[in-house]
Amino acid sequence: MAGISPWAVKTVHKGTVSSRRLFVIFAHKRFLEFRAQNVVRLSSAPDGNDRLHIAPVTQNKPTAKAVTISKAMRAYMEQARAYDDKMKSEVADFEIGKRHLANIMGEDPDSFTQEDVDRAIEYLLPSGLYDKKARPVMKDPYEIFPKKKAAQFGLDGRPYHWMYFTILPNYYSALYEITWKLEALKDLEDQMRAENRQDEMEGQSFNTASSEWVSLQALKTKMVENIKEKEYKHFVTLMERLASHPLSAREKDFIMEWRVLLQSEELQSAVPEVEVEEGGRMCATASGTRKSSNAIVKVYMPGSGKFNINGKDLTYFSQNLYRETLLLPLVVSGLLGKVDAEVDVELGGPTGQAGAIRLGLSRALLAFVEEDVKEKMRLTGLLTKDPRKRERKKPGQQGARRKFTWKKR
């Protein structure tokens, strides 16, 4: 016994095995609770082993038929009640404050909206702080105080979620779901290969072109859990594995739950209106810029491929590179030789002008092409504005970056 804690128990199987220490922390609350409910006694058995006898002390107490509410649930309910009370008083304060504010501003307190509140706060408490979060605000308390999580377990103290103990049950059960979907696809693939049906697998893969995985922030919001960068990467890796399976199109709905469509909004607003001119010719107008050049492009459909750039044809640009730049949108959209274009371009040099016309032309062509072609044009980069501008010269330097020649001696 020397050197062994009194709470060490010898194993009972065949009386041979070494002592099994119970990692007891004496001061631990749980242990004290256990001691309060049980009589613990150590004795020596004739075979030389120590035995730990544990017997409940509550035998004489009248036993309740069933414990109705677990301790954890009771604590949660108390917390929830405290939270509700606090929020109730906060909301009352907010309503009164709003009326005071309306009176200060000389407006009707009954029709004072949140926008009016924001305006009043900005007027009464002007702040020069850069970060908007640091400026004074007055908002509904439910937007300001963190939300109270709903109870994760029932009255009997059993958690609702089967992965409750992982701390991130929603995240890990999503991983679980992905794994089993992938397993199902693998089984299906094996089966199809065994039956020599490989040709049916053509084109059954999910197309990832027009969407991307949800961001870490979005995933956190969706799961309502504090997911870390590492866990997010793990999630994306697993999802990529599912999405790159040859039969992944079958799980398209599931995959799209975790993806966001790319840039569709900007595209919708950029489509120009189609006007019908005399003689039944359709035309659409759009503008484009690049560096310091501006271009207004008017596209006529149907046409024969004629260009009119400031009164000249394609020879407005002397170099082939610029002519090719112009023609790229037509090549990608497959409308080369089928439309005419009238271009008004100003300022800048040939690179800027050609780029400006390219952007304007691409935007104007959107009026005449199908959705999939639009997507193709977006992926080619025709609809993206090149934001680069001339960088200013710096004092003490020859140019934007170039330094003066410097000789030590």
Add this chain to the structure above:
Amino acid sequence: MAASIRRAVLKACSVPANVSILCREHQLTCSVRSLSASQRWMSRVSPICHQQDSMPEPTPLPVADTREATLNATLQHEDYFGVKDLANLRDLFNARVHLGHNSGLRHPSMSPYIFGSRQGCDMIDLDQTLPLLCQALNVTGHVVYRGGMLLFLSRQTQVLPWVERLAREVGEYSHCRPWRTGTFTNASSLFGTLPIYPELCIFLGTQDTVFETHRGVIEASKLLIPTVGVVDTNCDAEPITYPVPGNDDSPAALHFYMGLFRSVVLRAKARRKADGVE
């Protein structure tokens, strides 16, 4: 409720002789030692997965008028959930439960459970494993019967989804993911509520990596949460309350254990319903 379950389990723990005697009397269909080499080879080729559906009717309990009395009566019953019908020595052998690790990796606490070493590889003594397995299953059944929470744990990536599916299907809990330190010992701050603990942790592998003991084993023993653990020859059996010496690496063995635990949990739940102790 948790306290009463813990008490019942500890009670069962203090009278395990009952269970082990029962298992020793159990009719063994064959002995490992009598198998020829070719038979061993054949049995290695076909892994089995045990599925038990029908539960034998137990000998009737003495008449009890209160819920408490019924619960006590089940503890006196020698094998209330019929665990001795779930597995026999042949099943263990076919599921490759006897295969241990290289002798150099042996953990001192496992030496009593080792039958011998063959070609440098430790073989686990299935004669010892079987009663311990029966005992572990019996305890599991009793915990479930009293409405206790089970937590299935494993860090074996190969069988991870299966373990999780098992827990989900039998209506219990699983934690097969990276263990965040303090999940038990610092639960109140990690979960933001009063801590909730499972009544029994079932480790289908007690190691986190090949070098480290699962943190859950240590935290469970610190909090006196009873544990059932499959311990291979390289594992530390000491902190486990109900160690089951056996292979914890091959899928065949792991699926075998999972089948057993599934059966016993479902049996205990069915019996709980039938006896009206819910």
